[in-house]
Amino acid sequence: xxxxxxxxxxxxxxxxxxxxxxxxxxxxxxxxxxxxxxxxxxxxxxxxxxxxxxxxxxxxxxxxxxxxxxxxxxxxxxxxxxxxxxxxxxxxxxxxxxxxxxxxxxxxxxxxx
Amino acid sequence: xxxxxxxxxxxxxxxxxxxxxxxxxxxxxxxxxxxxxxxxxxxxxxxxxxxxxxxxxxxxxxxxxxxxxxxxxxxxxxxxxxxxxxxxxxxxxxxxxxxxxxxxxxxxxxxxxxxxx
Numbered sequence: 001x002x003x004x005x006x007x008x009x010x011x012x013x014x015x016x017x018x019x020x021x022x023x024x025x026x027x028x029x030x031x032x033x034x035x036x037x038x039x040x041x042x043x044x045x046x047x048x049x050x051x052x053x054x055x056x057x058x059x060x061x062x063x064x065x066x067x068x069x070x071x072x073x074x075x076x077x078x079x080x081x082x083x084x085x086x087x088x089x090x091x092x093x094x095x096x097x098x099x100x101x102x103x104x105x106x107x108x109x110x111x112x113x
Numbered sequence: 114x115x116x117x118x119x120x121x122x123x124x125x126x127x128x129x130x131x132x133x134x135x136x137x138x139x140x141x142x143x144x145x146x147x148x149x150x151x152x153x154x155x156x157x158x159x160x161x162x163x164x165x166x167x168x169x170x171x172x173x174x175x176x177x178x179x180x181x182x183x184x185x186x187x188x189x190x191x192x193x194x195x196x197x198x199x200x201x202x203x204x205x206x207x208x209x210x211x212x213x214x215x216x217x218x219x220x221x222x223x224x225x226x227x228x229x230x
Contacts, residue, residue: 033217040122042204042220043158050215058217088156098208098216099146099165104158 004105023091119221136205
């Protein structure tokens with residue numbers, strides 16, 4: 001089945017540790033995105049990539065890093081520099097263009113203890 | 114400024130009632146796209162509808178309907194005869210140009226709909 005997978009669904013880490021969230025898609029989409037969602041709030045864009053080996057900072061990129069070495073994969077690393085990393089993280093993909101809907105993965109809930 | 118406002122934080126209705134979710138947007142673009150997504154308790158966002166700025170026709174899909182009015186910068190969503198399965202958070206979003214022909218979605222803060230049996 002075509003879609004987006006994110007793993008793991010739940011992730012617990014100690015404060016000060018880096019952690020990498022996985023996002024894989026088999027929809028052959030060029031564009032991929034990472035969002036952060038906090039309770040009772042909308043989605044905020046962390047990073048996005050329109051093409052392999054290229055990515056841009058979104059609205060809240062500080063404390064995060066990404067790579068886009070393959071079209072199918074867009075992993076997000078939450079570094080120790082991120083002051084408040086506990087949140088729900090959603091990955092999405094789409095074909096390029098402003099009119100194309102984004103398809104979302106099931107999300108990863110990160111809790112930093 | 115380019116933003117999306119969903120002023121209703123939470124709405125609670127009894128099953129079979131009709132309910133309207135409001136969305137007001139601001140954009141400097143003359144061509145733009147608006148979206149509605151549903152986020153059920155599982156967390157994954159589900160695409161519901163897309164509307165471009167040139168098409169002001171209302172749309173109906175089963176129990177769902179959308180009213181797009183450029184004059185008031187609104188793109189409201191109505192669920193007719195609501196059901197318990199409609200309980201979710203609903204997001205309105207606006208597609209904006211970032212740079213070099215790349216685009217991003219700006220999301221509203223969402224409206225949590227609770228449909229009680």
